Amino acid sequence: xxxxxxCSVASLLVLIxxxxxxxxxxxxxxxxxxxxxxxxxxxxxxxxxxxxxLRKIGxxxxxxxxxxxxxxxEYWLSYAEQGITFIFDRNKILSRIAVSNxxxxxxxxxxxxxxxxxxxxxxxxxxxxRNLNDNYELKEYRNQGLTFTIDKDSNRIDTITIIPNR
Amino acid sequence: MSDEIPNPVAxxxxxxxxQEILSIKEFFSVIVKIATTLVGFATxxxxxGFTIILSFINNIKLYxxxxxxxxxxxxxxxxFHADLIETYGRHVYCAxxxxxxxxxxxxxxxxxxxxxxxxxxxxxxxxxxLFVVLLTFFATLRIDFLPTSLWKxxxxxxxxxxxxxxxxxxxxxxxLGLKFKEFxxxxxxxxxxxxxxxxxxxxxxxxxxxxxxxxxxxFPITGFDHADTTKIESLSxxxxxxxxxxxxxxFFLLGHSTDREILFDVKPSDPPAKMILVDKNLIKFIKxxxxxxxxxxxxxxxxxxxxPVPATGVSVEPLPREIQDLIQKEAGK
Numbered sequence: 001x002x003x004x005x006x007c008s009v010a011s012l013l014v015l016i017x018x019x020x021x022x023x024x025x026x027x028x029x030x031x032x033x034x035x036x037x038x039x040x041x042x043x044x045x046x047x048x049x050x051x052x053x054l055r056k057i058g059x060x061x062x063x064x065x066x067x068x069x070x071x072x073x074e075y076w077l078s079y080a081e082q083g084i085t086f087i088f089d090r091n092k093i094l095s096r097i098a099v100s101n102x103x104x105x106x107x108x109x110x111x112x113x114x115x116x117x118x119x120x121x122x123x124x125x126x127x128x129x130r131n132l133n134d135n136y137e138l139k140e141y142r143n144q145g146l147t148f149t150i151d152k153d154s155n156r157i158d159t160i161t162i163i164p165n166r
Numbered sequence: 167m168s169d170e171i172p173n174p175v176a177x178x179x180x181x182x183x184x185q186e187i188l189s190i191k192e193f194f195s196v197i198v199k200i201a202t203t204l205v206g207f208a209t210x211x212x213x214x215g216f217t218i219i220l221s222f223i224n225n226i227k228l229y230x231x232x233x234x235x236x237x238x239x240x241x242x243x244x245x246f247h248a249d250l251i252e253t254y255g256r257h258v259y260c261a262x263x264x265x266x267x268x269x270x271x272x273x274x275x276x277x278x279x280x281x282x283x284x285x286x287x288x289x290x291x292x293x294x295x296l297f298v299v300l301l302t303f304f305a306t307l308r309i310d311f312l313p314t315s316l317w318k319x320x321x322x323x324x325x326x327x328x329x330x331x332x333x334x335x336x337x338x339x340x341x342l343g344l345k346f347k348e349f350x351x352x353x354x355x356x357x358x359x360x361x362x363x364x365x366x367x368x369x370x371x372x373x374x375x376x377x378x379x380x381x382x383x384x385f386p387i388t389g390f391d392h393a394d395t396t397k398i399e400s401l402s403x404x405x406x407x408x409x410x411x412x413x414x415x416x417f418f419l420l421g422h423s424t425d426r427e428i429l430f431d432v433k434p435s436d437p438p439a440k441m442i443l444v445d446k447n448l449i450k451f452i453k454x455x456x457x458x459x460x461x462x463x464x465x466x467x468x469x470x471x472x473x474p475v476p477a478t479g480v481s482v483e484p485l486p487r488e489i490q491d492l493i494q495k496e497a498g499k
Binding site: 050051054055057058059060061062063064065066067068069075077092 | 318319320321322464480481482483484485486489490492493494496497
């Protein structure tokens with residue numbers, strides 16, 4: 001009897017602590033890694049308010065910053081471990097989701113952050129290119145609900161951003 | 167001479183208070199016990215804070231830049247205790263589960279004491295205890311390997327530290343206390359092993375807390391309180407350094423170190439923060455705000471490839487207070 005209880009406790013501890021190396025939890029972000037262009041990721045949808053998003057994610061605390069440019073105000077909430085940033089407009093409504101963790105991939109297309117930028121033309125068509133700075137450029141597919149930030153040096157995708165379909 | 171025979175059974179009259187008064191020796195013994203207990207607790211308290219601060223400033227690469235006074239240690243130790251109690255309060259179901267588990271194990275050990283001891287002292291039992299202790303020790307030292315949330319438990323790292331490592335360390339201490347008499351009479355190997363385990367886990371708790379959980383506030387600098395800053399050369403140069411703040415860079419003050427103060431030049435698009443060390447006398451001229459307070463750990467973070475950076479030319483500021491409050495309220499659930 002003692003052996004059985006001892007082994008059960010040991011197995012339980014091992015299970016808990018072995019599960020620790022996979023950093024996935026059970027929040028709305030962790031449950032789904034599928035990027036739905038123009039819509040969102042998992043339960044989190046473009047157009048959700050900040051409170052709903054925070055509730056759906058639960059658990060960990062994001063790093064936040066206010067980004068201002070002219071009259072534009074945005075609130076960026078980043079979850080560094082999951083590699084995901086939620087961008088809210090001044091009314092605290094989710095307007096974009098930026099992911100830079102290769103665990104996320106675009107539905108049906110399979111492309112991920114850190115993937116080859118050369119693949120984009122084949123998968124999504126030409127798109128519009130815009131220079132961001134010396135290191136990055138932006139490739140936009142506004143009618144498909146996605147933009148891609150590309151590292152010029154490596155020609156790899158740095159960030160995939162989900163935007164509302166236009 | 168009286169004929170009356172004294173009654174041999176009659177008690178000798180004794181003053182009422184005689185039994186209650188301690189002898190001088192006993193009195194001093196009690197005083198010494200109280201004093202050593204208080205000094206012991208105070209030393210442990212400061213030592214706990216010292217270990218937390220040391221591992222914290224080491225972790226965020228501030229070690230050696232300036233001296234941190236004892237106030238920091240006390241603050242860190244107080245925060246540790248407050249965090250411990252808050253964690254039990256916030257994760258009340260985990261706390262109940264822990265108490266039930268500890269209660270059940272204690273009851274089981276009490277009811278089947280002979281059997282438990284017989285198994286515990288076998289190679290199998292020792293291996294099992296060693297396994298659990300080592301697992302706890304390594305997991306405590308590197309709680310950053312644990313997920314931030316597990317199932318419905320938010321703040322899982324904090325929960326692990328306070329609800330697994332701390333009780334484990336306390337249980338080992340309890341075991342050592344109960345077995346001390348036996349140890350004093352005849353030393354045995356298990357006792358040494360348990361002492362080593364206790365020290366390992368006990369030390370790893372504040373190290374881990376300082377490395378991954380403890381944090382300090384830094385305050386945004388809003389201006390200068392001296393009418394003519396040009397009269398003080400260093401203040402003048404500091405003013406010109408800070409003069410451009412609000413565009414894309416913000417300056418924050420750490421405060422209350424002993425000799426020099428650290429100002430952080432925070433450019434959220436290009437972490438980690440750069441630092442300016444200023445003379446302590448200079449900070450009496452600096453005006454700071456209590457709004458938009460930032461966490462030291464956040465601004466000292468190395469550049470994180472997992473966070474996209476805003477485009478150049480935009481200004482980046484901390485979140486407004488209402489959003490910080492909302493995050494605080496919702497993120498812990």
